Amino acid sequence: MKITPLDRWASSRLCISEPPALSILQAYQLGKLRDTLKHATACGRYYREHLGDLAPESIRTMGDVTRIPFTYPQDLISGPNDFVCVSPQDISRIVTLSTSGTTGRPKKIAFTPEDQELTVDFFHHGMTTLARPADRVLIFLPGKTEGSVGDLLKKAVARFNCDGVIFGPIDDYERAFRAMLDVKPDSVVGIPSQLLALSRFRRADLSSGKVQLRTVLLSTDYASHTVVKALEQAWGCEVYDHYGTTEMGLGGAVECPVRNGYHMREADLLFEVVDPVTGKSVDGGEYGEVVFTTLTRRGMPLIRYRTGDRSRMMTEACPCGSVLRRLERVSGRIAETVQLRSGATISISQLDEILFLNPSVSTFSAELFDKDGGDFLRLTVQPAEDSFDVQGLEIDVRRHPLFAPLKLELLQGRSDFFTSGTAKRRIADNRSKSGTSHTFTCFPAAIPN
Numbered sequence: 001m002k003i004t005p006l007d008r009w010a011s012s013r014l015c016i017s018e019p020p021a022l023s024i025l026q027a028y029q030l031g032k033l034r035d036t037l038k039h040a041t042a043c044g045r046y047y048r049e050h051l052g053d054l055a056p057e058s059i060r061t062m063g064d065v066t067r068i069p070f071t072y073p074q075d076l077i078s079g080p081n082d083f084v085c086v087s088p089q090d091i092s093r094i095v096t097l098s099t100s101g102t103t104g105r106p107k108k109i110a111f112t113p114e115d116q117e118l119t120v121d122f123f124h125h126g127m128t129t130l131a132r133p134a135d136r137v138l139i140f141l142p143g144k145t146e147g148s149v150g151d152l153l154k155k156a157v158a159r160f161n162c163d164g165v166i167f168g169p170i171d172d173y174e175r176a177f178r179a180m181l182d183v184k185p186d187s188v189v190g191i192p193s194q195l196l197a198l199s200r201f202r203r204a205d206l207s208s209g210k211v212q213l214r215t216v217l218l219s220t221d222y223a224s225h226t227v228v229k230a231l232e233q234a235w236g237c238e239v240y241d242h243y244g245t246t247e248m249g250l251g252g253a254v255e256c257p258v259r260n261g262y263h264m265r266e267a268d269l270l271f272e273v274v275d276p277v278t279g280k281s282v283d284g285g286e287y288g289e290v291v292f293t294t295l296t297r298r299g300m301p302l303i304r305y306r307t308g309d310r311s312r313m314m315t316e317a318c319p320c321g322s323v324l325r326r327l328e329r330v331s332g333r334i335a336e337t338v339q340l341r342s343g344a345t346i347s348i349s350q351l352d353e354i355l356f357l358n359p360s361v362s363t364f365s366a367e368l369f370d371k372d373g374g375d376f377l378r379l380t381v382q383p384a385e386d387s388f389d390v391q392g393l394e395i396d397v398r399r400h401p402l403f404a405p406l407k408l409e410l411l412q413g414r415s416d417f418f419t420s421g422t423a424k425r426r427i428a429d430n431r432s433k434s435g436t437s438h439t440f441t442c443f444p445a446a447i448p449n
Contacts, residue, residue: 367380
């Protein structure tokens with residue numbers, strides 16, 4: 001079994017010859033965290049006020065980290081310029097992220113050239129997990145702009161003599177299909193829902209041997225087990241998952257050849273998992289909300305930033321032999337779980353696991369309404385082919401226990417949802433607020449088998 005290249009990468013960043021023991025890695029992270037606290041309070045208005053009298057030198061152990069207050073997305077939305085810790089002329093890239101909050105104000109994340117170089121370095125080493133020298137990598141992510149994720153990925157794979165070809169997010173499946181045939185990639189990188197739809201577009205042609213993929217990397221959104229298995233079956237390839245957000249600097253963690261949990265970017269980021277209600281750290285192996293701190297970023301450092309993503313730290317050693325910790329695959333955003341009148345819950349990730357089992361489903365949208373005093377779920381399914389048995393699919397779906405508390409309607413239609421990676425698929429909750437709780441902070445129950 002091939003060990004993750006991130007062990008070697010972390011060793012080089014720590015300037016040691018052996019894979020870093022946990023104690024050595026944590027000592028490094030604590031030192032970088034103290035440096036970050038000093039930089040953020042000396043050069044940024046937000047953390048100078050937010051951290052108050054907290055002395056960076058007092059953070060000596062990982063237990064001390066919990067004394068540092070959290071940073072919330074709303075803080076970033078309210079005053080992005082207050083987080084910037086360098087001169088405006090040193091900022092080379094600003095990414096604007098739309099939000100679904102009540103104000104509708106966007107987040108703005110700023111990077112220096114040195115910040116983005118750190119991401120290229122991480123991408124370079126992480127991509128050697130699934131790509132080889134002389135490979136062609138087709139990139140279905142934004143890449144037209146200097147410093148965009150696709151541009152950084154193209155630069156990264158070039159460092160080990162791969163040819164990165166940027167297509168961009170898929171808004172035209174015929175054109176994307178032709179790109180697959182023309183480029184003949186060894187690997188593709190893209191958004192899970194878009195790659196699934198592509199794999200089911202003109203399925204006979206894509207499975208005829210004209211496209212021979214070895215690996216796929218999924219990024220920017222939650223990837224259900226059903227989607228992973230469907231891509232592996234459609235393209236006869238290995239599917240890897242990457243976890244990263246723009247706030248993290250685009251790169252956060254990536255799977256190794258075992259493909260069971262992410263190895264984290266621990267030379268640049270400190271990850272924690274906390275109880276989403278109390279904010280207290282949870283024990284290893286327990287589920288909670290992912291929190292991260294940037295350790296090496298100068299332009300806009302973020303300290304104990306609440307992601308809203310659900311996962312857990314895996315406690316068992318990775319079979320690949322890595323000494324680095326693993327984060328379990330993120331299973332969606334906590335806030336996007338919707339509570340029903342019955343007390344049950346439902347999420348887009350649960351719907352993915354069920355509907356994408358049907359190979360005729362290209363994509364779908366989900367909407368909740370009030371109807372006859374109950375919860376009414378409308379699923380609009382876009383088929384992957386002309387011959388589509390919508391009634392047969394509805395019969396199969398209705399048998400699933402997840403839908404027992406719901407009135408259900410399943411329609412065939414077109415889904416106009418498109419994302420460049422920042423907008424996430426979610427259930428549109430159109431119910432009135434009277435008698436319905438729209439705020440839900442606990443975790444979704446497991447999907448019944």
